[in-house]
Amino acid sequence: MRVVTDRDLLEPGVIYVVPPNRDVMVTETEIRLHEDGQGPHPSIDLLFTSAAEAFGESLIAVVLSGTGSDGAAGAREVKFAGGTVIIQNPETAAFPGMPLSLAPSIVDIVANLDRIGELLDTLVMEGFDAPPVSEQTQLQTFLDQICEHSGIDFSSYKQPTILRRLHRRMVATGQSGIPEYIRHVRNEPAERQRLISSFLIKVTEFFRDPELFTHLEENVLPELIQQAEARGEDLRIWSAGCATGEEAYSLAIMVSDLLREDEAAPNVRIFATDLDDDAVAFARRGIYPARSLRNLPETMVHRHFVKFGNDYEVSKHLRSMLVFGQHDLGQRAPFPRIDLILCRNVLIYFTPALQRRALQLFAFSLRAAGYLVLGKSETVNPLAEFFAVDEPRLKIYGRIGDRVLFPPSRMHDITPGSSSPPRLTGPLRGVQPASPGREPARARIGLSDAVHALLGVPCGVVVVDRDYDIHYLNSEARRLFGIHTTALDQDFVHLIHHFDARAIRRAIDRVAATGTPAELILQAIDSPTDARRTVSFTCSPHERGDGRELTLFVLSAIDVTEREELRQRHAVAENDVGRLVTANEEVLLANEELASTILSLRSKNEELLVSVEEIQAATEEVETLNEELQASNEELETLNEELQATVEERNTTNNDMRARSIEMQEVAAEAESTRQQLRSIVDGVEGAVVVVDADGVVVLENAAHAALLASNEDAVMVDSSHQPIPVGELPLQRAARGEQFLVRFAFGQSDHEAWYIATGNPRTTADGTALGIVTIREESGSS
Helix, strand or coil, X not given: CEECCCEEECCCCCCEECCCCCEEEECCCXXXXXXXXXXXXXXXXXXXXXXXXXXXXXXXXXXXXXXXXXXXXXXXXXXXXXXXXXXXXXXXXXXXXXXXXXXXXXXXXXXCHHHHHHHHHHXXXXXXXXXXHHHHHHHHHHHHHHHHHHCECCCCCXXXXXXXXXHHHHHHHCCCCHHHHHHHHHHCHHHHHHHHHHHCCCCCCCCCCHHHHHHHHHHHHHHHHHHHHHHCCCEEEEEECCCCCHHHHHHXXXXXXXXXXXXXXXXXXXXXEECCHHXXXXXXXXXXXXXXHXXXXXXXXXXXXXXXXXXXXXXXXXXXXXXXXXXCCCCCCCCCCEEEEEXXXXXXXXXXXXXXXXXXXXXXXXXXXXXXXXXXXXXXXXXXXXXXXXXXXXXEEEECCCCCCCCCCCCCCCCCCCCCCCCCCHHHCCCCCCCCCCCCHHHHCCHHHHHHHCCCCCCEEEEECCCCEEEEECHHHHHHHCCXXXXXXXXXXXXXXXXXXHHHHHHHHHHHHHCCCEEEEEECCCCXXXXXXXXXXEXXXXXXXXXXXXXXXXXXXXXXXXXXXXXXXXXXXXXXXXXXXXXXXXXXXXXXHHHHHHHHHHHHHHHHHHHHHHHHHHHHHHHHHHHHHHHHHHHHHHHHHHHHHHHHHHHHHHHHHHHHHHHHHHHHHHHHHHHHHHHHHHHCCCCEEEEEXXXXXXXXXXXXXXXXXXXXXXXXXXXXXXCECCHHHCHHHHHHCCCCEEEEEEECCCCCCCEEEEEEEEEECCCCCEEEEEEEEECCCCC
């Protein structure tokens, strides 16, 4: 342990202690004191920021119990540099202010204090080396499933980055290896979303990219406000991928400032959505550390934020504009009739298919002449026919073209245990899985036995043992089952492509149980209908000749596609011949009937000719009506889409209302607790105490006052001359009017009554509420 006096070289195994009220900075080689007269000392933000610049992805930042929000801004820099951020669990922290000030999107691990040391040891000592060959294919298949479920494109990520971020989640969940973590994700679906979030850099800030927001404020928003006023409708904005809410609140601030002096201002609805539930919950709170506002003008902070301890809370007039909700661009319906959409630095993470779907959602959502804003590395090229470039440098596009239908959800869940063969892509392609914990099959059974089992079989042949491990397969079997790797000693069932692997496994199991061969017809399941192949599959047991118990199974497969097609065509032809014979008999009977009716038809021909014009006119009317019905049907389809989108909007609004209701209940509970504390205090005050509001309603009274009123319930209050005090001059009424007074009174008109002194003092609460406080004590010496 060493105290830093000026500067010192960084050495392993040394704990550096910073002197009180001094700041410190870290470089790649040294730690040194830093003079800075602003903010708390020592500054955690300065320490984290300098360390992030020096060490990048290798840095681990830990935020423990404490008050204030120092460290929140520095932790953002750590996350942006690719480092790891760990916080103490706020529920167990003595002072949870500092851990809670960090946005969920920048926190990698939340842990109790007694576990943080173990986590640091695991992160530092185990590292993030490449997994063994036996786990690489399993990992790649798992990443492919994550990509297919979420639409996140991992092809742009380097393999060390993938492994490093995966390792953090493994450590956070206490999983020792990749297979264990994959099982954990399948059992805990919420962990899959946490893993996806760990791959996305969602660091944001208020008015990020000032040039863009200046252009929106000066050019785009005034135009949209004017259009909304002309329509007499709401101004509707959508921040898609809002993260922790800074972008959405920045939009609200601009709109609020533009509408401040507009008497005809339209109602404003800003929808702020993100896939991450934790990020949405943080944004919905609307509380940010002071350093998050450091780049905002002081006048803007004063207008739109309220001091909340060491942090700042978004003002109510700003919060009322926004509706926060969890929303998946790959699954959910869009919001309709939107004037402006901001979706910055979101599409870059998507696969091309999901990019196109997201742009189609935006095209549906935007009004004609609405605007779409993308990130600097994003483009509308996947759906360029519906967007025109408005400001190319700032990536602002205008909505053009016809109305579009929003696409159905294309994503589907990847269920655990799926029998679909894995599709290997990316950096781990080409590595085949081994059967862990088992002795290679060829060590137990000689290759000559496997070859002997194949003698006389002129088709696709595979020899497997009871564990489905391959001992031999010929080239025809490789072609039929789509096996293009070494395959020996591998699990045959899991290597099968094109056919139902479960059916083949059941056949092997049945032969193993009964000892008799099994046959079945298999049809390819992943090829176009007109290109599917049919295979006759046979499984037979083959006992070893040396008396050992281990049994081989000879699997033969013959391509019978042409034979099956001929059989099917023959069956169809026979069916057609039968139908033709029946039809011919019916035609003969019909000819006889036609011959007898030809004369009558000729006589009626003239009548039919006369009615042709009427029929033609009726036909045209039917065609016109059909056109109208088609137009009505399209209109109904459009209305149905808008209703679906409106339901989605209302669901999001309901979630927001429920969150606000919970906040109001918490405030009411806190107020009731405060009231009980005040009652306990005034009950201990000597004499009677009562507090009334401007309407004369009793807000608070102690037990002495309640007892005094109860004992003189029917008595008349009189003054020093034994005259009844008028109702309007009673102490409580004078206190309600805000008067300050001192009055002597008694209950009843007898000289033997006790005399009291009532003192009135007006007070005003912090929120401007006027109250009157009356204190009543018995006059000393009165009987």
